Amino acid sequence: MDIVAKANKLIQASEDVIMMCVGQPSAPAPKTARDAAKVAIDNGRIGYTDASGIGPLRVRIAKHYLEQHNVDIDPKRIIVTNGSSCAFTLSFLSIFEIGARVAIPSPGYPAYRNILRSLSMEAVEIDTKAQSGWVLTPQLLKEAHALKPLDGLLIANPNNPNGTMLEASAFKELQETCAQLGIKFISDEIYHGLTYGQKEISALCVSDDCIVINSFSKYFCMTGWRVGWMIVPVNMIVTVNRLQQNLFICAPEISQIAALHAFDGLEELERTKAGYLKNRTLLLENLPKMGLSEIMPVDGAFYCYANVEAYTQNSESLCADILANANLALTPGVDFDSKNGNKWIRLSFAGSNQDMQKGLERLGNYLDTKS
Template structure:
């Protein structure tokens, strides 16, 4: 967000900036979603809904699991949330007690760590590497649990900032290990649908007691609508409902009505994804020649997590200079990995193809 603000300041001063700092789709919400919202506006009456969401949306989300994964999920286990951010808050509040230890893979999304810390939960960072395929392994989880008992583990596949996708067998064995050890498993699946290499499998295939968090923000291009969902084990449905009633009553009525139509926009959304895939290929082809030849596998999402060691030992300073001198905004690594992030940065390729080509050209001139 600080990089975005600095980029906005440069634009206000008359400079053109290529934005690669924020993980936000460049495309608008799909046409069926906009049409459903317009139809709802004709009614003009928007109210509180049930805390778990309107029945039509919960049923449509449940049907999605059968269509996309061949997995049966009851609508009664679905909770509609104000984006995935509310989902993580609800999961942490309902599933854990202050002082509990929660394992996270690093590098990873910084809001997990920040939210857990704010709630009095202890974050246990588990470093990944090329040897593990840049994912947490059962052996890593067991070792962390043996040092001191873990109450939970949170996994994202595809991941942010890396875009790494866990192989289905790797996910299955990790889920089963967590269940055997009595560790609550939370699966961040908000980048499902945006996979270019491999398969993004839902944790629900392997564990009925997993908590799954998803969102309409990424694949469905609905960031500002603030709408997401959770799939819950039966024992957490009522606690989540009670907490949600107190935190925000319900997700926005109009966003819920519109989101029902998102599942009817596959053709349009796949065209948007094809644009991301073209951007991804452009960066994979061009970045190594510029000097960014060390990066995590770009399996999914819309990020390249690249090393800056060839140019700097301080990615915060490097990204600041890159913005000031080349007009390209990207995110430095310390947010994602406090120990090793100084050597890394994240490029988002969610923008237009023209922007990606311009970014590569600017970086080539700047570093050449």
């Protein structure tokens, strides 16, 4: 993410940069969360918690699954983590050995492959196509498994960077295919709550034999608080807790307290989501007019993934030039797809509507000079 570093340097130098490169809400954590954190600080010491997290938060997360998915989860299966990144590491270490082959859709979140490789595991990237809605199908998974057996599959639904989402029946079929082939299933549900049509499905609605990962970063607007969670099968509870104790100790207590009370701020969070919907409409209406193509409807998350082939075969250079000449930060597709991402860019619409309008104006003016 060199663009982010360059953009931040410009901002530090008082440049007016519009940040459409980072998947970070511009809205703060809900007031209920911030107020609870203030009270906790005023009350005294903030310290270690149980490795799995404070009891009330785990109970509230379990209640969330009952409310949203009609799934009854034992809070003992919930481990509160230092964001979803920590949960990925714990998941991989808990269920895979060195050399394990873990499938991930491409394009996809780059941290998946980077964390796997850092743990001496192999990220098996399965190409998906815009023409088929960026969907990883059971057939594609079977073909990859037939070439050389896979140990796991990690999938985000909704997806980053393209915002597409599998329908419930397709998601269920993919999960069942993993069970048939003996492939461990890890579901990244970090963008749950941020959907704009059909409701998302949790892997827990299909089977308990999976790992579910989520976070307070996206829907709850708590990126800097570094708090998330994972839900594991009963037979993994002890292993994951031991790893958590030794690697991370626990998620910050102050963040856990704030996260617990974030559930009381849903009305505020839904207003923030309504802003994303407005931004989404703005981008979907205007990007095609600029010559950007193959943009999916964006079922969820807060990203548009756009083909820039009309202007370049090198999206990395294009994004660098846009930043230098238009003070607009966008993410090149090669961050998400090293093979085919040179023709794509990702635009985040998690910012304010005013910033989206400014960003589109700057992008349009820049592209006019390239026509």
